Amino acid sequence: MTITSIQDIAVAAAQAALDKKANDVMVLKVAPLTPEADFFVICSAETQVQIDTIVKAIIERLESAGVHPLRREGRGGNSWTLLDYGGVVVHVFEEPARAYYNLEKLWADAERVPLS
Numbered sequence: 001m002t003i004t005s006i007q008d009i010a011v012a013a014a015q016a017a018l019d020k021k022a023n024d025v026m027v028l029k030v031a032p033l034t035p036e037a038d039f040f041v042i043c044s045a046e047t048q049v050q051i052d053t054i055v056k057a058i059i060e061r062l063e064s065a066g067v068h069p070l071r072r073e074g075r076g077g078n079s080w081t082l083l084d085y086g087g088v089v090v091h092v093f094e095e096p097a098r099a100y101y102n103l104e105k106l107w108a109d110a111e112r113v114p115l116s
Contacts, residue, residue, distance in 0.1 A: 003065045006087040007113065010039035013083075013090050014115055016061035017043045020054045023095070028110035038087040040107065044098040048077055054092050055081050 003009055010027045017025050022043035031038040045051045059069065067085060074081035079097035083090040091103060 003062075003067060006038045009062065009067055009085055009088045010041050010113065011115065012061055012065065012067075013041045013058045013085075013088065014043070016057040017041070017054050017090075017092070018115070020050070020057045022050075022054050022092070024098075025115065026104070027113035027115065028104075028107050029113055030107055030110045033107065033110055037089045039089075039113070040103065040110070041088065041090040042093070042098075042103055043091070044093040044095050046095055048079075048094065051079075051081055051092050051094060055083065058083060058090060058092075 003012060014025050014027050022045055025043040028040045028042065029038065030040050043054065045054055062068070062085065069083045069085055071084045072081070079094040080101070081092045093101070
């Protein structure tokens with residue numbers, strides 16, 4: 001995949017998560033709602049091992065296109081890992097943490113970007 005826009009980064013991250021069987025993967029366009037990011041990618045997994053696998057796949061997919069994370073938060077057994085790509089923030093949750101933080105509700109006004 002050729003990455004030519006910030007939205008392409010978000011969609012590539014979401015596709016990498018889907019390829020590793022992440023649950024309920026979504027891309028939200030949050031640019032009109034916050035200056036902190038243009039897109040959020042949100043997904044979840046049933047186990048910590050699956051979270052680690054999803055995160056690794058996202059990093060590898062984007063690095064192969066020359067896109068590197070600015071920072072990573074939540075290593076080693078955390079129920080939420082965050083990858084910051086500047087305009088794109090990827091959230092990979094363990095199921096209970098996703099239900100607790102409920103980012104979809106918090107950002108309910110954000111436009112959903114369709115994934116093919």
